Amino acid sequence: MLITGSQDPTSSLLILKLGIEKVFRFNYDLFKDYSLEFTPDYWKISNPTGHSIDSNNVTSCFWWKAFNFYLMDQEEFIVEEVKYIFRELYHWCRLRGLVKGNPHDFHNHMGKMNILSIASKYFKTPKTLATFRLGGVDKLGELSVVAKSFTSGLTTTNKALMTTAVNKATLHPDYPWYLQELIDSKADITTFICGKKQFTFSRDRATLKGLDWRAEQNFDIDSEEWLRVSMSLNFEKSVRNFCDDLGVDWGRIDFMESEGGIIFLEYNANGQWVFLDLKEKHGLVRGVAKYLSSNGI
Amino acid sequence: MLIELITPLVLATAPTAVVASEPIQYNHGTQMVAMNSAKDILQYTGSGTQTYDINGKPHDSDND
Numbered sequence: 001m002l003i004t005g006s007q008d009p010t011s012s013l014l015i016l017k018l019g020i021e022k023v024f025r026f027n028y029d030l031f032k033d034y035s036l037e038f039t040p041d042y043w044k045i046s047n048p049t050g051h052s053i054d055s056n057n058v059t060s061c062f063w064w065k066a067f068n069f070y071l072m073d074q075e076e077f078i079v080e081e082v083k084y085i086f087r088e089l090y091h092w093c094r095l096r097g098l099v100k101g102n103p104h105d106f107h108n109h110m111g112k113m114n115i116l117s118i119a120s121k122y123f124k125t126p127k128t129l130a131t132f133r134l135g136g137v138d139k140l141g142e143l144s145v146v147a148k149s150f151t152s153g154l155t156t157t158n159k160a161l162m163t164t165a166v167n168k169a170t171l172h173p174d175y176p177w178y179l180q181e182l183i184d185s186k187a188d189i190t191t192f193i194c195g196k197k198q199f200t201f202s203r204d205r206a207t208l209k210g211l212d213w214r215a216e217q218n219f220d221i222d223s224e225e226w227l228r229v230s231m232s233l234n235f236e237k238s239v240r241n242f243c244d245d246l247g248v249d250w251g252r253i254d255f256m257e258s259e260g261g262i263i264f265l266e267y268n269a270n271g272q273w274v275f276l277d278l279k280e281k282h283g284l285v286r287g288v289a290k291y292l293s294s295n296g297i
Numbered sequence: 298m299l300i301e302l303i304t305p306l307v308l309a310t311a312p313t314a315v316v317a318s319e320p321i322q323y324n325h326g327t328q329m330v331a332m333n334s335a336k337d338i339l340q341y342t343g344s345g346t347q348t349y350d351i352n353g354k355p356h357d358s359d360n361d
Contacts, residue, residue: 033325160312
């Protein structure tokens with residue numbers, strides 16, 4: 001069962017690889033199209049063509065970006081009721097050991113600070129501070145810092161806080177700040193974790209105007225901004241140990257490469273990954289399809 | 298001399314997202330949107346976690 005949204009292209013790519021008969025796509029934004037029977041002991045979902053899945057034949061469940069889509073023109077109460085049901089179905093599968101990937105709300109229970117604490121056992125990590133009233137800022141000393149966002153959320157004017165270099169002396173004390181030491185880096189590195197496999201890619205920072213590659217992406221499919229790289233056995237072991245400590249086998253870890261070595265930045269439990277291999281040269285989509293169907297999906 | 302203080306809101310910038318004018322038609326038979334109409338569609342999601350095209354390429358933050 002693939003719990004997602006109808007417009008999600010990653011889900012479509014996975015269905016092409018897995019085969020439509022092996023997957024039941026349950027789109028949150030199209031909930032009204034489906035017939036659902038859900039009791040404490042049994043559930044069955046059918047789409048308008050008659051394709052169905054139920055609690056007796058489900059073999060695995062993968063949640064992918066479902067709640068990133070909107071229920072248009074619905075009362076908030078209805079939205080919350082539908083969300084509740086989707087979450088319950090997912091957790092039905094989780095309680096029976098059928099889920100792949102991570103829950104959509106993973107980071108509500110394991111956020112950046114706690115992940116950095118775990119990561120520091122296996123990788124170099126940057127000095128990091130979350131602060132109210134600029135508490136602890138004085139301990140950063142002369143360190144150059146960047147301001148980041150914990151949530152990647154949007155302001156009411158639909159703007160986002162991308163990684164931005166800031167002068168500590170000019171930070172307004174009435175606001176929460178998430179600060180991290182500025183790393184002088186020649187390349188971003190990202191490792192996509194899919195089951196036991198690791199796919200690591202590097203992106204040259206030489207042409208970046210700012211600090212955050214996400215703000216300067218080239219959307220041309222032929223651009224290949226990210227190049228596949230081989231990492232040392234020590235690095236791969238550190239990634240494995242970090243994932244084991246965190247209890248995950250899926251997600252994406254972001255690093256930076258600097259003169260001091262490779263520095264861990266963050267782990268994204270449900271981060272995007274298709275962009276790393278748009279031309280399917282490195283087998284990411286195939287690898288994910290295999291991972292999802294290791295117990296079936 | 299007074300220093301002008303900055304806030305996270307002042308630092309925020311518009312993400313590189315393009316809003317789709319309308320959703321792509323979904324086909325329950327194929328369990329995907331019609332591929333031939335997906336080429337130029339980009340979808341914006343309110344939390345800013347991703348905006349991406351049919352190839353799954355994100356245009357902004359990828360955090361979930």
